[in-house]
Amino acid sequence: MTVHATAWKMTSDMSPEYAYRRPLRSSRPWCLSWLPGRLLLREEALAGMELDEFLSDPDLVHDSIAHAAIADRADVLDIGWQDAVLLLTERMVARLRAAEVA
Template sequence: MTSDITPEFAIRGKGEQLWCLSWLPEATLTREQARAGMELDEILSDPEVVFDDSAHCAAADRAAALGILVEHAVIMLAQRMAERAQRRATPARPQDTETVEAVMAGWYSTPAPRTPAATGARSQHLWA
C-alpha cells in the first residue's frame, strides 16, 4: 500500500497475509491494520487538521487498531522524517545505497523476504 501524500508504505510477503508498515517495522499486521496505519500516517501528515477534533479522534481510532498511542506514531514518523532528511544531507556513496528490502530485512519477525504488493490502495485524502 502506498500513499500519494507521504513516502511511507505497507508491504507484505508474496502469498502472505501479514503486513508490515515502513514506519512501524517491528509489528506484524493484518491488512486492515496496515490500512489503519497508512490512514494514521496521512492524518498526522496533514497540517490542516492540527486543531481538528474529528481528525484527532480518527487518529486515535487508527492508532488503537495498531495497538499503539498516537504519540508513539508521531515519534516514529518524526524519526523516519529525520532519517530521510539526514540521508538527503549526506552525499551517498555507491556502497552506502541500499534497497528497502535490505534496510528492513532485520526488522521482520519472520525471515521470509518481503516485496511490495502488486496492487495496493491509493489514498483518499483522510480516507473519508
C-alpha cells in the same frame, strides 16, 4: 489524502511511508515501513497508512474530527498516537539527514 492499495502494497499521496505484504502464508502478512518488526492484518496496515496520512497533513492540526480518527487508527494498531508521532518523526528526520549527506 488517499491510500492507494493493491493486493501487495499500500502507498500514500501524502507521505513516503508504505505498507507491503510478504509473500508468505501467514495470518499477519503485512508490514508498515514506519513500524518495523510488527506483522499486521491487512486492516491494521491500512489503519497504519491512514494514521500516517492524518499525521502528515498540517491542515488537520486543530481538527477535532481528525484527532478522533488519529486516536481510532492508533487504537487499531494498539499503539499510542503519541508513539506514532515519534516513530514517523524519527523516520522523517532520518530521511532529511540522508538527503543532506547525498
